[in-house]
Amino acid sequence: MTKNNPAKIDDLYINRHLEAKIWPYINKKEIIAITGPRQAGKTTFLNHLFENISKTKKCQFLTFEKRPDLEIFERDIEIFKKLYVLPNEVLIIDEVQYAKEAGQKLKYLYDTTDVKLFVSGSSSLEIRDLGKYLVGRIFNFSLYPFNFSEFLNAKNNNLYSAINKNLLSLNLFMKKSFIQNLQIKSGEVNKQLLELFKEYLIYGGYPRVVTSFDDKEKRLVLASVIDNYLVREIKSLLHLASDDNLLKLAQLLSLQIGNMISYNELELSSKLSFREVKKYIQILKETFILDLVLPFYQNRRTELTKNPKVYFLDTGLRNQTIGNFSEEIQRNDFGQLAENYVFNVLKQSESIKRINYWRTKSQAEVDFIIETGGQIIPIEAKFSPSRGVIGKSLHSFIDKYSPKTAIITTNDDFSIKKVKGSTIYFIPIYLLIP
Numbered sequence: 001m002t003k004n005n006p007a008k009i010d011d012l013y014i015n016r017h018l019e020a021k022i023w024p025y026i027n028k029k030e031i032i033a034i035t036g037p038r039q040a041g042k043t044t045f046l047n048h049l050f051e052n053i054s055k056t057k058k059c060q061f062l063t064f065e066k067r068p069d070l071e072i073f074e075r076d077i078e079i080f081k082k083l084y085v086l087p088n089e090v091l092i093i094d095e096v097q098y099a100k101e102a103g104q105k106l107k108y109l110y111d112t113t114d115v116k117l118f119v120s121g122s123s124s125l126e127i128r129d130l131g132k133y134l135v136g137r138i139f140n141f142s143l144y145p146f147n148f149s150e151f152l153n154a155k156n157n158n159l160y161s162a163i164n165k166n167l168l169s170l171n172l173f174m175k176k177s178f179i180q181n182l183q184i185k186s187g188e189v190n191k192q193l194l195e196l197f198k199e200y201l202i203y204g205g206y207p208r209v210v211t212s213f214d215d216k217e218k219r220l221v222l223a224s225v226i227d228n229y230l231v232r233e234i235k236s237l238l239h240l241a242s243d244d245n246l247l248k249l250a251q252l253l254s255l256q257i258g259n260m261i262s263y264n265e266l267e268l269s270s271k272l273s274f275r276e277v278k279k280y281i282q283i284l285k286e287t288f289i290l291d292l293v294l295p296f297y298q299n300r301r302t303e304l305t306k307n308p309k310v311y312f313l314d315t316g317l318r319n320q321t322i323g324n325f326s327e328e329i330q331r332n333d334f335g336q337l338a339e340n341y342v343f344n345v346l347k348q349s350e351s352i353k354r355i356n357y358w359r360t361k362s363q364a365e366v367d368f369i370i371e372t373g374g375q376i377i378p379i380e381a382k383f384s385p386s387r388g389v390i391g392k393s394l395h396s397f398i399d400k401y402s403p404k405t406a407i408i409t410t411n412d413d414f415s416i417k418k419v420k421g422s423t424i425y426f427i428p429i430y431l432l433i434p
Contacts, residue, residue, distance in 0.1 A: 014154045014207070016045055019145050021350065025139055026053070031110060031117040032148065033130065036143040037288040038122045038229045041207045045143055046092050047118055053090050060084055063094040077105045085109055090116045096130070097121040103133035110137050122233075122281065122287070144288070144348060145314045146205035148341075149433040152196060154210050160193055167433050190428075194411065197430035200329055201337040204316020215325065222320040230321075234287055244271050247321075249280050253290060253310050254321045258339040258367070260307040260359075261292075281310075288313055291347060292351075296356035296369040296376075307358055311343040321432055338383035338429055341368055342409060346370060348362055348377070348434035364393040379407045386410035386426040398422050 008190060015427045018034075025032060043063070044264055062084060065071040068209045085091055096102050096119040110115065119130070131138060149167055152160040203209055203218045206225065212218045230250060235243045249270045251263075266277045286292050292308035312318035317339050319325055328334045346355050352370050358378070359365040368379040378397050388410065399422050407421050409429035417424045 004203050013044070014146070014150055015050055015145070016041065016143065016150060016346075017147065018045065018141060019048075022141060026116070026138075029110075031106060031115070031134060031138040032204050032324075032376075033140050034118070035140065035288070036120075036122070037145065038233070039206055039208060039225055040143055040145045040288075042120045042122070043094050044207070046094055046118065050092055050133070052117075057089040058087070059090040059092065060088045061092045061094070065095050065416050070364070071104065073102075077108060080105075081109060081113065085115050085270070088115055090118070094120050095122070102131040105136060106130060107133045107137065110134070123228075142288075142348075144205075144344070145316075146207060146210055147345070147434055148197065148200055148205075148430065149347060151200050151205050151210055152193075152429040153209070155196055155199075159196075163189060163193065163431075167431055175326040179186075188410075193428075193430045201315050201334070201341060202319060202325055202327070204314040204319070206314060206316060208396065214422075218316070218327060219320070222316055225317060226320055229287075230289060233403055234283060234289075245270055245276075246280060249277065250289070250321045250382055251283070252282065253284070254312065254318045256310055257312060257318060257333075258309060258336045258350040260309050262307070269345075287319070291343075293355055293357050293368070295344065296358045302360055302362075311340045313344060315340050335383055335398050339381040341429065342368065342379065342381035343430065345432050345434050349429060350434075358397055364396040366393055366397050375405070376401060376403050377407065377410065378403055379409075381409050381429070383411050383429060385412050386415060387427065388415060390417070390419060391418075393406055395419075 003171070022032060027207065027312050034042055034046070039325050047061065047070065050059055053059045062069045064073070069084075072083065081226075084276055089168075096106075101120075106119065109115070128422070131140070142148070146154060149160070154165075174304055178269075189403075203215075204222070208219045208223045211219055231243045231247065235246060240246060249272065251264065252266055252269055256262075263274060266272070270277065281290075281292070285292060290312045291370075292310055294308050295305055297305050318337075318340070324331060324333075325340065343355070346352055346368060351370050354371045356369045356371075357365070357367060358369050366378045367381045370377050370379065378392065378394060378401075380394055397403070398406065402420070406424045406426060408426050409432060410426050411430075412428060413426075414428060414431075415426045417426070
């Protein structure tokens with residue numbers, strides 16, 4: 001058991017859902033790569049893996065934020081192999097994106113040793129570059145800020161333990177392991193869940209934010225993420241002389257969550273060229289700030305086919321960019337935040353490979369269309385009492401595509417309704433997890 005520059009693991013480690021996904025591959029030969037936003041908990045997660053693996057195997061932990069280790073890796077891979085690889089059964093390398101020609105060197109280590117390699121990076125750009133050299137040799141996973149289940153576990157473990165069996169995993173839903181009596185009878189428990197969910201939408205799931213003691217500290221942490229990551233690192237990645245236009249674009253996109261991007265409007269408001277707007281948005285996507293959802297269509301004549309909708313991978317970070325941490329009653333974008341939440345649940349659900357939205361030229365729109373198991377499922381993200389109401393747009397989609405299943409999120413109870421051969425599930429949004 002050897003460790004260089006270990007990040008401190010808190011006495012209370014919050015279990016991450018990613019661990020269950022990775023564990024089946026621990027003893028496989030392939031390299032395991034973990035990407036995700038900075039400060040989402042990758043280093044803590046890798047330290048947790050290190051502590052567990054070290055109980056049965058000789059393991060070493062390195063971080064390429066430490067110059068000596070990085071310099072040896074870049075300067076002489078044979079010395080690096082002799083010092084850090086061959087003496088171990090497992091080698092964990094944090095922040096691999098700092099290394100030049102990392103893909104070629106990792107391929108060499110993979111091909112010439114039997115040592116299991118774990119690597120992490122804060123940009124899918126660098127990991128994608130690794131992939132060019134590691135085809136068939138690497139498994140890619142993503143670690144995001146806490147999802148709502150992990151958030152609950154961190155904030156109120158007793159409440160989490162009490163309702164964990166009632167949380168609806170979309171992965172289980174898609175596998176038909178769905179519990180029909182999904183309902184929490186205690187009004188007090190529902191009230192606590194709803195209040196914590198509202199906090200989650202406002203401040204997000206960055207671990208350091210979640211464990212902060214007061215709102216002022218949460219905002220300071222989010223401001224630090226913006227300053228150190230969005231401003232400095234992405235500015236450097238884009239070779240920008242100034243970060244003003246990048247910040248302006250991020251703010252404009254923050255105001256458009258759940259809406260179709262208007263590139264012309266962004267071009268005018270940000271003072272960037274059309275090409276720069278597209279490039280910057282792609283970088284923000286590759287560095288895990290936001291993501292895009294493309295339209296679902298089968299008829300080009302009547303359905304929209306081009307403009308994507310935008311969502312942020314953390315609503316707290318989104319709210320920081322516009323400086324709005326007001327409570328629900330004082331803001332007019334809570335429905336957008338709820339829709340953004342549903343997007344992140346869908347994005348992190350391993351059984352869902354494609355996420356789209358649907359909109360017709362006559363303005364009918366369904367928030368999300370997912371394709372899984374050979375069927376399409378429309379999803380409407382709402383944060384309001386259900387009352388069993390199904391909107392005109394969802395009716396239009398059902399008329400056109402006859403889906404077997406549809407989902408409408410609510411802020412209250414669970415119910416099921418049959419409409420034109422489709423089963424509509426009304427699900428409290430705070431019970432929906434990846």
